[in-house]
Amino acid sequence: MKNNIITDIPSKLTLIQEKLCQLKIAGKFEIQNGDEGYSTAPSNIALIKYWGKNLNRKQIPDNSSLSYTLGGFRSFTKVTTQGRFLPETNEKTISIKNKLFLNNKDIEVPIPEKMDILIRSIFNNFADEITLKIESINNFPTACGIASSASGYAALVGAIADLLQLKKHLRTEELHIWLTEWARLGSGSATRSAIQSSEESFIKWELENNSNENFTETSEMIFHPKWKQVEHCVFVLNENEKKISSSDGHKSASTSPFHNIRVAGVTKKIARMTKALKEFDFETVQQISEEDAFAMHAVMQTGNPKACYLDEETSKAIALFIQMRDINEILAFWTLDAGPNIHILFYKDAKEILRDYHAKLQELLNREIKVFKNVYRGGLLIGKNEYYNILDKELLKSSLN
Ligand code: DP6
Numbered sequence: 001m002k003n004n005i006i007t008d009i010p011s012k013l014t015l016i017q018e019k020l021c022q023l024k025i026a027g028k029f030e031i032q033n034g035d036e037g038y039s040t041a042p043s044n045i046a047l048i049k050y051w052g053k054n055l056n057r058k059q060i061p062d063n064s065s066l067s068y069t070l071g072g073f074r075s076f077t078k079v080t081t082q083g084r085f086l087p088e089t090n091e092k093t094i095s096i097k098n099k100l101f102l103n104n105k106d107i108e109v110p111i112p113e114k115m116d117i118l119i120r121s122i123f124n125n126f127a128d129e130i131t132l133k134i135e136s137i138n139n140f141p142t143a144c145g146i147a148s149s150a151s152g153y154a155a156l157v158g159a160i161a162d163l164l165q166l167k168k169h170l171r172t173e174e175l176h177i178w179l180t181e182w183a184r185l186g187s188g189s190a191t192r193s194a195i196q197s198s199e200e201s202f203i204k205w206e207l208e209n210n211s212n213e214n215f216t217e218t219s220e221m222i223f224h225p226k227w228k229q230v231e232h233c234v235f236v237l238n239e240n241e242k243k244i245s246s247s248d249g250h251k252s253a254s255t256s257p258f259h260n261i262r263v264a265g266v267t268k269k270i271a272r273m274t275k276a277l278k279e280f281d282f283e284t285v286q287q288i289s290e291e292d293a294f295a296m297h298a299v300m301q302t303g304n305p306k307a308c309y310l311d312e313e314t315s316k317a318i319a320l321f322i323q324m325r326d327i328n329e330i331l332a333f334w335t336l337d338a339g340p341n342i343h344i345l346f347y348k349d350a351k352e353i354l355r356d357y358h359a360k361l362q363e364l365l366n367r368e369i370k371v372f373k374n375v376y377r378g379g380l381l382i383g384k385n386e387y388y389n390i391l392d393k394e395l396l397k398s399s400l401n
Contacts (some may be wrong), residue, residue, distance in 0.1 A: 006185055008058050013181040016174050021125045023169055031130075031164070037079045038387035039158025041152040041380045042197035042281050043070040043140070044192045044203065045232070045343045047289040047335060048269055049296040050252030051262075062253065063266040064206040067192045068220075068271055068345065070232065073201060075148065076391050077155035079163055082131040098132045105255075111168045114247075115156070118186045122160055140396050142241075145234045145341025145370060149246070149395040153186030154179075154193035154380055162382045179380065180219055189246075197221055197379035200218040200228060202277050206270060229329075233354070233400060235342045235361065236370040237313050244307045246338045252303035261302070262295045282347070286333035289345075293335045300338070307338070314340040317361055324360070328353045355400055370398035 002317050023029040033116045044067040095388040098119050105158050111134075119132055134156065140146050157179055161167070166175055175194070183194035192203040201221040203377035203397075208216045255261050269288055274285035300307040318334055321342070332346035346354060362369050 004117050005124050006058055007314055010181060012177050016178050030376050031081060033081060034161055035081045038384040039155045039157040039162055039382045040074050040076045040387050040390060041151045041154035041193050043068055043073040043146050045335060048189050048273060048292050051296045052259055061188050061324045063263045064270050066202060066204045066270055068202055070374050071378055072374035073146045073152035075136055075138050075155040076387055077136040077159040079159040082299040095315055097389060101111055101135045103137050105346055122182055143338050144236050144239060147189055147337055147394060149187040150189040153190035154183045157182040157194060157252055158380050158382045191219060195219060195379050200376045203275060207282025222274055222277045224278055224280045229348050230345055232345050232350055233371050233373040237317060238340045242339050249300060249307040250337055252305055253299055253390055256299040256303040256336055259299045262299055282331045287333050289333050309339050311340050316364060320364060321357060321359060322355050324353060358400060371400050372396050372398060373400055
């Protein structure tokens with residue numbers, strides 16, 4: 001990293017950035033004060049988790065991962081440029097003072113350093129002095145167990161892509177690389193949210209060679225029509241902000257004696273999971289997802305410092321869920337993120353049993369437990385119309401209906 005710019009970006013992304021610079025120099029590309037860009041992106045829940053990353057390089061995960069797109073839990077982001085733009089500059093040092101506004105409030109909030117650095121890096125060579133005003137809204141409550149960094153960074157790069165009119169300037173494949181790579185440099189899990197897809201799908205983010213600097217990766221959608229019958233919800237056991245962020249948690253992953261063992265098994269798991277998803281083999285998907293969630297939490301709990309996200313209540317809630325699932329023989333499984341809240345994927349027939357589960361869980365924990373149901377609204381969408389077409393004015397309501 002130099003001058004607060006990420007310099008060690010993958011060569012395929014460098015090539016695209018250079019192409020954009022050439023277009024700019026040729027006068028095909030202009031950014032002006034007041035230009036706007038819009039995007040909305042889904043969150044996602046990993047079934048095979050990304051946990052641990054190479055700390056010497058920029059955001060390269062230790063293992064491949066696979067997620068289910070949470071198309072109903074979304075971030076909506078608008079970016080507006082404010083500043084001075086030099087027409088044909090090769091100037092490397094830029095001064096960007098970005099401003100962040102969240103959830104329809106007029107109060108500017110401090111911009112996270114890694115977000116500021118990401119934006120500087122994207123605009124490196126494009127602009128000499130620029131302020132990007134970022135206005136972002138989530139339609140789900142913060143700290144309800146849904147990853148906001150995944151949807152947030154994906155929507156941010158999507159909005160910048162709209163601002164730069166990249167749909168016009170880049171080929172589909174180039175745009176895909178541009179979006180997923182910049183999203184990854186913001187937050188690893190955002191890569192899986194930065195994919196434009198109209199179908200409800202699972203996203204596989206596979207590393208083909210991460211043993212050297214020239215690592216290669218692919219992100220691919222996996223689908224079988226029967227997964228359309230599968231729904232997702234999250235039971236919120238704890239709404240408090242987590243004490244250890246995932247970014248900090250990743251740092252201690254490699255100190256766990258189980259980390260390398262888990263990482264070594266991921267390639268096989270991804271292959272088995274891909275096959276099971278394509279064949280709608282629910283039992284295998286369930287088995288791998290639940291095993292990998294426990295494996296990740298075992299790594300978290302045995303690292304130094306340890307990150308214990310799975311607490312006693314979560315353990316009780318999982319045990320009750322497994323008991324009711326097995327007695328009633330429903331197609332449903334649980335998974336966890338870096339937090340105590342339980343995500344359930346279930347075949348739609350299982351909804352009644354889940355309502356019973358909700359009632360029993362509240363009895364067991366002796367308090368009200370919120371549950372948010374996800375209704376698919378698409379993958380990453382770029383553009384003002386797309387943004388307004390699905391902007392939910394209201395926050396999601398706690399309900400299983
Ligand atoms: C447990 O993507 O939040 O959700 O790359 O540091 O931003 P950074 O971490 P992040 O890590 C996600 C961890 C996880 C599992 C997953 O989503 O794969």
